[in-house]
């Protein structure tokens with residue numbers, strides 16, 4: 001059933017070698033998409049590409065630091081030439097965080113976080129727009145965070161950058177609908193990935209998070225990637241401009 005398949009479609013997923021991005025690559029490829037991904041670590045990227053090849057997935061990759069404007073341009077040039085100028089799916093997954101009280105953020109760390117989380121997403125959307133439009137059926141999925149919806153002690157810079165992504169999702173949905181490009185956003189809750197390994201070792205943090213999470217557990221990366229894949233499917237063709245939390249119910253829990 002073609003409504004539930006990505007066969008014949010092309011996808012770019014940033015940061016696909018670990019965590020949520022890795023699960024997204026596998027889900028999109030599993031639904032039949034041809035996927036391109038990137039990360040900064042060449043050895044890890046090569047290892048992932050080999051594993052995916054042995055699983056029968058069609059995945060290529062580039063070494064790219066998405067916080068660099070010139071590397072972003074190079075990445076999209078590569079994607080354009082590999083996919084013959086047409087991209088159906090762009091998943092903006094890369095994100096980073098340093099937790100600090102607001103008064104302790106230096107201007108340098110502030111710009112670094114904004115550059116990785118917001119500037120790179122904005123610029124990559126601009127760069128990929130012609131490719132998404134040329135595909136005739138484009139879909140952007142941003143990965144923001146529940147920290148962009150409620151205050152969580154993650155640090156205000158990360159939270160502000162993710163909230164900006166939530167709004168960007170809505171603006172692009174309206175602006176690029178005429179090009180048949182949909183734009184949606186998945187806001188994960190606490191998810192078991194290398195990014196938050198250090199936090200998951202902190203019993204006090206985990207206990208507090210669990211006490212506020214109705215489902216009483218942390219998400220697996222696949223529980224986030226399944227929504228990303230759904231939003232890219234033809235089955236989701238009337239869904240655009242939405243920010244959907246995958247957070248075990250945390251953001252709707254008033255006080256339980």
Ligand code: NDP
Pocket residue numbers: 014015016017018019020021038039040041044064065066067093094095096116143144145146187188189190191192193194195196
């Ligand atoms: P991980 O740190 O586990 O994985 C990040 C991936 O992105 C790796 O493949 C990493 O490879 C790559 N990456 C990181 N920085 C760059 C960069 N500058 N350029 C290119 N690639 C890069 O992160 P998660 O999977 O946990 O997070 C993915 C997204 O989900 C982020 O946007 C994060 O904010 C969001 N999120 C995560 C939550 C969680 O609890 N885990 C909760 C809410 C949101 P390499 O380092 O080798 O470049």
